[in-house]
Each structure stands twice: as structure tokens, then as C-alpha cells.
Amino acid sequence: MGNTIGGVGVLDKAVDVLDALEHCSLSLSELVVVTGLPRATAHRLATALERHGLVRRDADGRFMLGTRLLSLGQAAADAWPLATAAASALAILRDETGESVQLFVRDGEERVCIAALQSLHGLRTIVPLGARLPLSAGSAARILTSADQTATGWIESVGEREAGVASVSAPVRDASGRVVAAVSVSGPIERTSRQPGKRYGSFVVHAAREIESEAGLRGVDA
Amino acid sequence: MGNTIGGVGVLDKAVDVLDALEHCSLSLSELVVVTGLPRATAHRLATALERHGLVRRDADGRFMLGTRLLSLGQAAADAWPLATAAASALAILRDETGESVQLFVRDGEERVCIAALQSLHGLRTIVPLGARLPLSAGSAARILTSADQTATGWIESVGEREAGVASVSAPVRDASGRVVAAVSVSGPIERTSRQPGKRYGSFVVHAAREIESEAGLRGVDA
């Protein structure tokens, strides 16, 4: 009733408030505009969230995301054993290739970046931790959607998800062979060339094996 | 009505659910036990949270923190300009001292770790990002509570907050001189000695100055 989309219950509205605060701090009035909630309601929800540390206020009284989200975010990251297991392998991969590297998992009809390290170059691809990307484009997306073994063990895409960006991805599989994640290297076409797989493919595949053994997915190391 | 403490509204109960899931994944029945909520209510809340990505379910249907918290956590971290500004100074401090380093800010009657790098030693202090520590103990706590200038510019504590752990902290101040954060180095007494300030004090103070100029708190660099 009233609200356009995605918000009828208290909880939905509360999430709307958090969403609104995700990108920048907001005064109450701004919050009202962004969320479309009545002033009194927005105020009540925001202060309720503040009571739980999910929202905090700066010196000027503006609302912003609270510190509780730091620990919850950290805990959510820990809930993916893969992400921690992949840390060192990703660091090595980043150093080997010099480009940004990511670890994606499927989550519903999207893919989520659960670990990422950025390239040290000035010009680089940036995929922030927690970013939700479509399952319809990008080499990692194809890894996560197709159950097939690729002949090479990796898949490349050039300018598919975003213009000027190329990427190579390899599947991370569990003991039963199911794809549980995708490791990716991505960077500007100018550096990666139009055959990124040729250059980075073997590194990515090796990183995937490394992650599997580190996470204990494949039993014994090899 | 009903619930013991801290939960009467939907929102409070929803937060209870998130709290319950912070440390481990839970089946519905376990969630019921932990939160004290009726089965139907716990189920409704958990699935509602799932709809928003704040909760997800593994293959067995167990509830755990969702991927949405990754991006919210990331956004919450970005909301502290200090944390990002401090990144390089903290890395240098960690390398100089070899010990774990943290950046704390006051949040209500607690202090929160908004940035941390762990020592590379096997034996090390671990203060996870987002950790909430008391304002009553530890060198960083004293920095955040006392507005005074210390003669040395740093404060040390030995075995105060936790046995066997010593730490040195220095204040990070804004343009008006108000303490906005505390930089800390902490490690096992065996390595830091009982006078950690002597060894690390100047490094910590220098890091604090570095963070101030990087964050633009002090106007011109110096």
C-alpha cells in the first residue's frame, strides 16, 4: 500500500533504508525522498536501525551505514570457506598476471564476488567485494552456468560484460565435480590482448586447482 | 511481550536472527532455540531476510548470513573515509613493527575496529574488522576517552585488555584537535617487551600524522 515496489512490511522498508544509505550518507529529508517513506516512518526506522548499530549518524546528524555491518559483513565473508581458502592463491594469481582477480559464486540468478584483489596498474578493472553481476555475460558467468568441462580448463570473454574489458575464468569444483565457484582474471583489452586465455589461461587454471586443495574440496593434494 | 530482552518489534527480531547467524549456520529448529522465537515466526523472518539477500541457505537448507551483507559491509567500511585513508599508513606501520596494527574509532560506549592488518608472525594478536571492544581497557581505549595531549604523543598498555598482550596507541585528530580515532600496534608481550612504547611509540605517532594528512584532516601536509 502506497510504496511503488519492494516494500510493504517493516522489514522491507528497513532494508529500503539500508539500500538508500549504501552509496552515500543522507539527512532525514533526503532519506524520505530516496525511500519514498513518510517522514515519521523513515525517522522511526532509521533510529530503530541505529539502535542496532546497523545505522549510525555523523556529527551533523546525517544517517549512514553503521559499524555493526562491518562485523556482519566480515562474518558473511567468513561463511564462505572458499573466500578465505582462496586468499593466497588469488594473491599469487594477481602477482603472476598483474591484473585484477576475482572469485565468483552463483547466488540465485546472479553471481557474487566473494573475494577480489585489484591490479596494481593505474588502469584496472574494479570489482568490489560483494558485487552482484549478471549470469548472462562474462567468462565467469559461463563457467558458473555451464556444467561442461572445457577442453582447455578455462573460458575467455572479450568485451562481453563491459566494453574494453577482457577476462579469463576457470571453474573451482568440489569432490563430486560440481562447479562451486569461478576464478577470474580481468583487465583492459589493451593489456590482456584479444586472446587473454593464451596468456593467462594456465595461471588461472592452476589457481583454481590451488584453491580446491586449499579448501579441502579434492581430498589429497596433487 | 514474550521475548526476554531486546526484541519486541519485527525489526528487533529480524536483527536477533542475524545476530544468531553471525557465528555459525543454523537449521530452522536451531534458529528457534537460539533466538527463542516461535517456529513460524523464525521461519517467516528468516525467509523474509533471505528475500533481501541478507540471509542465504546452503544445500542442506541451513540458514546463514547472505551475500548482501558483503556489499553492505564493504559500503559501511567505505563510509569511514579514515579507514581507506589509513590503509597505506597502516601497511607501513605493520611492516615497520612486524606486529598487528588497528585503527579504532569511538562508537557510543564502545570502540570499533574500522581497519586492521595482522602481524605476519605465527603468534599474533587478532582483532577482526568490525570488532567491538570496551572503552574501559587497552591503550586505544585511553586514547579515545581522554581528550588530553600526552607528553609523548602515545599511550601504552601491557596485559590490560587481554593477558599477555601489550599495545601502543596514538591519537588521530581532526583540524580542530578533536580525537577522531586511535592507531594501535599490538602483539604478545614476549615480542613487544614490557615497554612497547619505547620500541614502537615513534612509529605509531608517525603513522597517526600520516593518516591525518592522507585524510585531509590537518589541511596542508607537513
Added chain:
DNA sequence: GATTAGTGTCCCATTATGTGAGACGCAAAC
């Protein structure tokens, strides 16, 4: 096979709960 105990899911009458227009106090701007 029948029984029991344990899941997760869903319904629906009841009422507790959140609602939001409007009043209020306080600044700063005009």
C-alpha cells in the same frame, strides 16, 4: 509395514504492532 520423531512450510482468525498526518521546538535564512 506401521509408528514415532524430526524436519520445513503454510494457513488464518486474532490483536498487537507499526503507521503517518500533524503538532512541536528549534535553528538558520529572509
Added chain:
DNA sequence: GTTTGCGTCTCACATAATGGGACACTAATC
């Protein structure tokens, strides 16, 4: 002084959350 904006709080109202209990299902136990 007046006006305009802000955040905050109240309170009669009815919407929206509630939770006991029914249901389907699986896995032990008899």
C-alpha cells in the same frame, strides 16, 4: 519579526505481524 527548513514526538487508527496448529515429508525406531 516572519518564514522556511530541519529533526523529533505523539496518538487514534487499522494494517500487518503473530503463532498455534495443520500439513507433507524424510529418517529412524519398533
